[in-house]
Amino acid sequence: MQNSVVLVTGAAAGIGAACIAAFNAAGWNCVGVDRTYPSTAARLASPTVLCCGGDVSRGPDWQRWLDETYQQYGRLDAVINNAGIAGPICDFLEYPDDAFDAVMAVNARGVFLGTKYSAARMIAAGTTGAIVNIASNAGLAGSPRIVGYSASKHAVIGITKSAAKAFATRNVRVNAICPAPTDTAMVRNLEQYSSAEQVRTALTAGTPMGRYGEPAEIAAAALFLSSAAASFITGAIVPVDGGSVA
Numbered sequence: 001m002q003n004s005v006v007l008v009t010g011a012a013a014g015i016g017a018a019c020i021a022a023f024n025a026a027g028w029n030c031v032g033v034d035r036t037y038p039s040t041a042a043r044l045a046s047p048t049v050l051c052c053g054g055d056v057s058r059g060p061d062w063q064r065w066l067d068e069t070y071q072q073y074g075r076l077d078a079v080i081n082n083a084g085i086a087g088p089i090c091d092f093l094e095y096p097d098d099a100f101d102a103v104m105a106v107n108a109r110g111v112f113l114g115t116k117y118s119a120a121r122m123i124a125a126g127t128t129g130a131i132v133n134i135a136s137n138a139g140l141a142g143s144p145r146i147v148g149y150s151a152s153k154h155a156v157i158g159i160t161k162s163a164a165k166a167f168a169t170r171n172v173r174v175n176a177i178c179p180a181p182t183d184t185a186m187v188r189n190l191e192q193y194s195s196a197e198q199v200r201t202a203l204t205a206g207t208p209m210g211r212y213g214e215p216a217e218i219a220a221a222a223l224f225l226s227s228a229a230a231s232f233i234t235g236a237i238v239p240v241d242g243g244s245v246a
């Protein structure tokens with residue numbers, strides 16, 4: 001896949017950073033976007049990684065990132081809609097209204113915009129493309145203490161399946177990955193609620209392999225789904241979860 005180009009959201013940390021590393025190692029040029037990056041596009045890390053700041057829930061930011069991508073590289077082959085936030089953890093009845101909107105804005109609206117605007121550019125360019133949306137195992141079953149997060153990840157699966165059908169004859173494949181708890185800041189932030197050991201035990205209780213996923217293990221699945229080897233796979237919801245849904 002030499003000279004192929006991927007855009008990864010939430011690229012500054014965790015699974016997004018692992019995606020940049022995996023695609024770069026496989027010879028792809030990468031556009032990393034993150035709300036923590038400066039708004040002016042810059043090659044912060046390497047000649048083959050362009051970094052752009054902004055917010056996935058804002059349509060104009062998507063247009064700017066896609067403009068930058070085509071200006072810099074002249075093509076776009078894959079998009080990894082990875083940026084996400086956890087939101088609060090609390091009893092369903094205590095979940096704040098505003099927090100629900102904030103989580104849906106990033107996790108659901110952000111993936112909708114990323115899928116829509118990216119697919120539009122790929123279709124207009126007449127090229128093949130792959131979109132990989134990072135959902136969660138919380139998108140496959142109810143999670144009563146993180147209702148906003150769980151709702152947003154169910155939405156990601158609905159967006160993925162709908163887009164897969166919408167673009168099936170237009171050469172754009174759309175798939176989703178459902179990770180189980182993975183060793184990133186998102187999980188480590190939960191350690192404020194109790195000890196690291198207690199958090200790890202609770203979060204891996206439903207994972208037969210008995211451990212967190214590694215960001216590189218999620219990135220490897222994203223790379224496969226973006227590659228020509230996955231050319232007949234679209235609309236798939238792929239658990240990468242140590243057997244959690246087995």
Ligand SMILES: NC(=O)c1ccc[n+]([C@@H]2O[C@H](COP(=O)([O-])OP(=O)(O)OC[C@H]3O[C@@H](n4cnc5c(N)ncnc54)[C@H](O)[C@@H]3O)[C@@H](O)[C@H]2O)c1
Pocket residue numbers: 009010011012013014015016033034035036054055056057082083084085106110134135136137178179180181182183184185186187
């Ligand atoms: N870590 C896990 O256990 C786990 C499990 C299942 C699914 N996921 C999903 O994987 C994805 C990545 O999670 P992670 O654990 O790497 O998280 P993380 O918190 O380590 O990193 C998320 C990155 O996204 C960026 N970001 C957040 N909101 C943004 C916005 N509005 N616009 C642009 N960038 C934004 C952050 O700045 C950060 O760099 C998320 O969608 C998350 O829901 C994570």
